[in-house]
């Protein structure tokens with residue numbers, strides 16, 4: 001099935017979501033070694049409500065590794081993170097947490113449909129959604145006719161769209177996204193671009209890696225790894 005299947009209007013018509021409270025994240029003095037390579041040493045940055053941080057750097061510079069540290073999937077040798085001034089070991093993505101993470105893998109269960117994948121994850125994260133809300137989001141992302149199929153039957157780009165629909169419905173203030181534009185056709189790139197802008201406008205925060213410029217209005221900063229940071 002063509003990944004260029006229609007996205008109605010090619011745009012997400014959803015209004016800007018209810019604003020989040022003004023959170024802030026501070027990262028101080030992170031040190032990480034991988035396979036005997038020092039990827040970063042004393043890495044320090046902060047992020048305020050409504051800001052986007054693009055993590056840049058050449059292949060192998062440590063971008064994915066940094067996102068994994070932020071999500072608590074990899075433990076740094078040294079360093080501290082605070083969320084609203086309170087030290088945290090990891091940015092919680094469990095029920096009641098503040099984080100939604102979209103990595104290289106979509107983390108979908110192959111045997112479940114798009115709708116079931118999203119419903120189960122939303123319930124697990126403590127924000128159950130009405131079926132019509134899920135279907136409407138899938139429709140926005142051009143998956144209206146595919147909501148009931150096991151996701152193993154979807155193309156790579158369609159699976160990525162399901163993962164994006166889940167991200168948009170999880171309602172978390174901090175999005176951590178690893179190469180979110182990869183495997184998307186131009187129409188869904190536009191949907192994602194608008195979703196990122198709406199998230200920032202609602203005082204959400206975004207940390208993402210991408211090898212392209214981020215075509216999003218709003219406060220953006222760049223953190224380039226592999227420069228002795």
Ligand SMILES: Nc1ncnc2c1ncn2[C@@H]1O[C@H](COP(=O)(O)OP(=O)(O)OP(=O)(O)O)[C@@H](O)[C@H]1O
Pocket residue numbers: 034035037039057058059060061062063064065066
């Ligand atoms: N589990 C691991 N064990 C050993 N080395 C690892 C591990 N995971 C990553 N690395 C190494 O850490 C370095 C940084 O990898 P990482 O995936 O963070 O880079 P990246 O900047 O995201 O790269 P790309 O742009 O290619 O996605 C690489 O040299 C990689 O081989």
